[in-house]
Amino acid sequence: MTKVFEKSSAFFDTFERKPSMQKTTHYCPGCGHGTLNKIIADQVAELGIQDRTIYVGPVGCGVFIYYYFEGACASAAHGRASAVATGISRANPDAITVSYQGDGDLAAIGTSNAIHAANRGENMIVFFVNNNIYGMTGGQMAPTTLIDQTSATSPTGRTVKNDGFPLQMAEIIAGLEAPTLVARVGVNNPKNIRQAIKVIKRGFEIQRDKKGYAFIEVLSQCPTNWKKNPVESCKWIDEVVSKQYPFGVFKDIADEREAVERSCERVEFAAVSEQLGLVDTEKESSQQIEMLQDELRFKFAGFGGQGVLSLGMMMAKLAMQRNMQVTWLPSYGPEMRGGVANSSVVVSKNTIGSPIVDNPNVLVALNRPSLVKFGALVPEDGLIIYNSSLIDQIPADLKGQAYALPATDLATEAGSAKAANVVVLGFFAKKTGMFSLDELEGFLRETFKKQALIDINLKAVKAGWQAAKEV
Amino acid sequence: MKKLVKGNEAVVIGALVAGCDAYYGYPITPASEIAHAASEYFLPLGKIFVQAECEVGAINMVYGSASSGLRTMTASSGPGISLKMEGISYLAGAELPCVIVDVQRVGPGLGNIGPEQSDYFQVVKGGGHGDYRAIVLAPASVEETYQMTIEAFDLADKWRTPVFLLTDATLGQMMEPIDIRQEPTQRSDKPWALDTQPESNNNLITSIYIDFDDMETHINQLHAKYKQITDSEARAEVYGADVPDIVLTGYGITGRMLRSAVDLLNEQGINAALVRPQTLWPFPAKVYQEIVKPGVPVLSVELSRGQFVEDVRLSLPGHSVKHYGRVGGNLPEMGELVEQAKLCLQEAKND
Numbered sequence: 081m082t083k084v085f086e087k088s089s090a091f092f093d094t095f096e097r098k099p100s101m102q103k104t105t106h107y108c109p110g111c112g113h114g115t116l117n118k119i120i121a122d123q124v125a126e127l128g129i130q131d132r133t134i135y136v137g138p139v140g141c142g143v144f145i146y147y148y149f150e151g152a153c154a155s156a157a158h159g160r161a162s163a164v165a166t167g168i169s170r171a172n173p174d175a176i177t178v179s180y181q182g183d184g185d186l187a188a189i190g191t192s193n194a195i196h197a198a199n200r201g202e203n204m205i206v207f208f209v210n211n212n213i214y215g216m217t218g219g220q221m222a223p224t225t226l227i228d229q230t231s232a233t234s235p236t237g238r239t240v241k242n243d244g245f246p247l248q249m250a251e252i253i254a255g256l257e258a259p260t261l262v263a264r265v266g267v268n269n270p271k272n273i274r275q276a277i278k279v280i281k282r283g284f285e286i287q288r289d290k291k292g293y294a295f296i297e298v299l300s301q302c303p304t305n306w307k308k309n310p311v312e313s314c315k316w317i318d319e320v321v322s323k324q325y326p327f328g329v330f331k332d333i334a335d336e337r338e339a340v341e342r343s344c345e346r347v348e349f350a351a352v353s354e355q356l357g358l359v360d361t362e363k364e365s366s367q368q369i370e371m372l373q374d375e376l377r378f379k380f381a382g383f384g385g386q387g388v389l390s391l392g393m394m395m396a397k398l399a400m401q402r403n404m405q406v407t408w409l410p411s412y413g414p415e416m417r418g419g420v421a422n423s424s425v426v427v428s429k430n431t432i433g434s435p436i437v438d439n440p441n442v443l444v445a446l447n448r449p450s451l452v453k454f455g456a457l458v459p460e461d462g463l464i465i466y467n468s469s470l471i472d473q474i475p476a477d478l479k480g481q482a483y484a485l486p487a488t489d490l491a492t493e494a495g496s497a498k499a500a501n502v503v504v505l506g507f508f509a510k511k512t513g514m515f516s517l518d519e520l521e522g523f524l525r526e527t528f529k530k531q532a533l534i535d536i537n538l539k540a541v542k543a544g545w546q547a548a549k550e551v
Numbered sequence: 552m553k554k555l556v557k558g559n560e561a562v563v564i565g566a567l568v569a570g571c572d573a574y575y576g577y578p579i580t581p582a583s584e585i586a587h588a589a590s591e592y593f594l595p596l597g598k599i600f601v602q603a604e605c606e607v608g609a610i611n612m613v614y615g616s617a618s619s620g621l622r623t624m625t626a627s628s629g630p631g632i633s634l635k636m637e638g639i640s641y642l643a644g645a646e647l648p649c650v651i652v653d654v655q656r657v658g659p660g661l662g663n664i665g666p667e668q669s670d671y672f673q674v675v676k677g678g679g680h681g682d683y684r685a686i687v688l689a690p691a692s693v694e695e696t697y698q699m700t701i702e703a704f705d706l707a708d709k710w711r712t713p714v715f716l717l718t719d720a721t722l723g724q725m726m727e728p729i730d731i732r733q734e735p736t737q738r739s740d741k742p743w744a745l746d747t748q749p750e751s752n753n754n755l756i757t758s759i760y761i762d763f764d765d766m767e768t769h770i771n772q773l774h775a776k777y778k779q780i781t782d783s784e785a786r787a788e789v790y791g792a793d794v795p796d797i798v799l800t801g802y803g804i805t806g807r808m809l810r811s812a813v814d815l816l817n818e819q820g821i822n823a824a825l826v827r828p829q830t831l832w833p834f835p836a837k838v839y840q841e842i843v844k845p846g847v848p849v850l851s852v853e854l855s856r857g858q859f860v861e862d863v864r865l866s867l868p869g870h871s872v873k874h875y876g877r878v879g880g881n882l883p884e885m886g887e888l889v890e891q892a893k894l895c896l897q898e899a900k901n902d
């Protein structure tokens with residue numbers, strides 16, 4: 081007899097984390113929580129997993145489980161214990177992670193987090209304490225409250241019409257693929273307690289073996305809010321509550337499953353560097369580009385698919401390799417509508433202030449709407465390159481020096497109309513003397529992976545270069 | 552070595568260099584590239600990446616991994632940050648280090664995906680319930696985004712507190728070179744963490760103190776820490792004229808645009824200077840007090856209708872500070888900023 085009531089070694093001797101009355105629990109007399117806590121502690125002690133066990137407490141009457149369990153504990157926000165336990169379990173692949181939750185916590189405010197932790201098959205054991213009421217906040221209706229049951233927020237009894245049906249969490253979780261153990265047990269009489277011990281032990285063994293997610297729903301008495309004495313409460317579970325929530329093991333497939341190993345590695349910088357593909361090619365020459373102005377502010381515009389974003393990016397990368405300051409900014413959101421996509425690039429000898437290009441001194445316009453939209457913004461000493469393959473008429477209000485380049489035609493000759501952007505690159509480099517043909521060719525060889533594409537783009541860049549010689 | 556990357560990707564690279572162990576997130580524009588890059592790099596390195604079921608789930612997974620002593624992060628944009636606020640309050644209450652990135656977009660409500668700086672109140676002034684603070688870093692370039700991400704992890708560890716990195720749609724989407732190299736980071740010992748060693752059996756991560764006196768002591772301790780942070784971590788970039796006739800101020804992308812405006816004004820013979828806070832909490836009030844002499848007008852610019860300016864005004868009691876804001880996803884043009892500065896000077900003269 082004495083053995084049965086011995087305090088588990090997985091409990092604290094005195095409840096030092098409790099501010100007062102450190103010899104007693106905070107549970108009401110006859111409450112099911114105390115019995116469940118004892119079974120959990122016994123199983124943890126028996127399996128010798130106390131040091132590895134990390135408990136997550138909920139908001140509700142289980143909030144103070146950390147008073148009792150001698151182990152690492154975290155308290156979670158209301159409903160979030162399964163998400164917190166996910167973070168703990170992933171961080172501690174060798175831990176036995178326990179998420180202890182009530183019915184408001186798991187079946188109402190935290191349903192989503194609970195179901196997704198189950199569905200991911202997190203290595204954790206979840207105790208779902210179902211006493212069909214909100215205990216700590218004063219006996220309000222829970223998703224698990226029985227039809228016709230009165231509560232502080234269903235004073236004349238729960239109705240289907242207003243509140244829907246009692247939520248059968250164990251059955252819902254058992255319907256998912258990932259969980260390996262799903263059961264419903266009771267702690268209201270010796271027979272049920274013996275079964276609960278068996279199932280809980282099984283749950284912890286599954287955790288010890290890293291066999292995934294275990295969900296144990298526990299029908300628990302709440303004499304205080306049920307307004308019944310402890311004896312009546314235990315009887316009510318057998319006679320009424322368990323009719324709605326039948327006991328049983330709904331699923332136990334742990335033996336068929338492999339252990340789930342998830343990694344949590346600390347790596348050295350070298351591994352990060354390799355993963356990022358950082359190779360110090362020493363290619364960055366210290367030789368800065370000679371530019372007509374200290375700062376070039378580019379606008380590359382055209383319709384979607386003409387490669388204006390990547391043309392901007394190529395310009396930025398080329399200039400970066402020559403030790404210039406660069407920024408690249410894509411057009412964004414509503415700007416993308418109406419047939420004009422654009423990217424803004426700033427290339428500068430000095431620190432770049434605003435990356436926004438309101439007044440470009442270089443405009444590349446690959447279609448007519450782009451030229452209409454941005455052309456007049458380019459000042460007299462600025463440069464405009466427009467795609468004369470698609471633009472036959474130029475707006476009257478242009479001030480900058482405008483060059484007609486049949487970019488799409490030249491690109492098509494080179495093998496793909498999509499290379500019009502690279503034609504422009506060749507033209508611009510030759511026109512301004514900013515990059516040599518060698519430099520561009522080397523860059524294109526690195527940028528494009530497929531040989532066919534490299535060939536097309538090499539032809540395209542040469543065609544642009546040649547065209548610049550001719551104007 | 553130098554790599555041309557988007558601001559959002561720089562966050563992830565900075566996190567990797569800082570030794571971040573775990574990323575939990577949920578997709579949202581304009582922050583999604585952070586999750587893309589994290590999923591690309593974290594998993595192959597054996598680190599943790601989980602796309603959570605919701606923003607609330609993500610921040611609570613952060614809580615779990617931060618409780619376990621990991622360097623942990625999450626990222627989102629305004630609407631998602633609103634959802635995370637409950638969790639951030641718990642992280643602050645339980646003194647858990649972590650890094651939270653907010654790539655600001657337009658609000659309120661669904662707003663749109665353009666740039667704005669209208670999460671200032673929610674991020675800098677608390678946002679979640681209770682009397683807490685979180686450090687807020689405000690980069691103005693991709694390189695600074697990268698550097699500040701690394702720093703954010705160190706600050707989080709040093710002070711056992713959540714640290715925000717507050718960027719916006721423009722900074723997140725733009726590309727600039729970053730110089731990636733091994734950086735010295737200071738990962739603190741975390742004897743308080745939950746792990747599988749017997750030494751952690753007594754460890755408890757919580758923010759509940761049922762006894763009122765214990766709770767008051769805890770809150771007072773938090774605020775003693777906040778005082779130390781205020782005294783030691785506030786900083787700002789100062790740029791432009793030594794003896795300015797006008798001071799322009801703004802943070803993030805706006806601060807950076809104002810740098811160009813300062814150059815333009817100086818070219819036009821107007822002595823202008825910039826104060827660009829790099830920490831928004833703690834706010835660099837002392838820098839303002841040093842730079843802004845009595846009678847010198849201040850123009851405060853933000854992509855919101857008067858949030859940031861409140862802190863500028865609190866830093867300069869009795870001083871007149873003019874606010875200019877653009878919203879809806881629009882950025883001011885350079886001419887517009889110069890115009891506003893001149894107007895501000897004019898108004899000061901007329902006073």
Ligand code: SF4
Nearest residue numbers: 107108111141215302
């Ligand atoms: S209110 Fe109910 S569930 Fe809570 S401790 Fe008391 S009896 Fe137990």
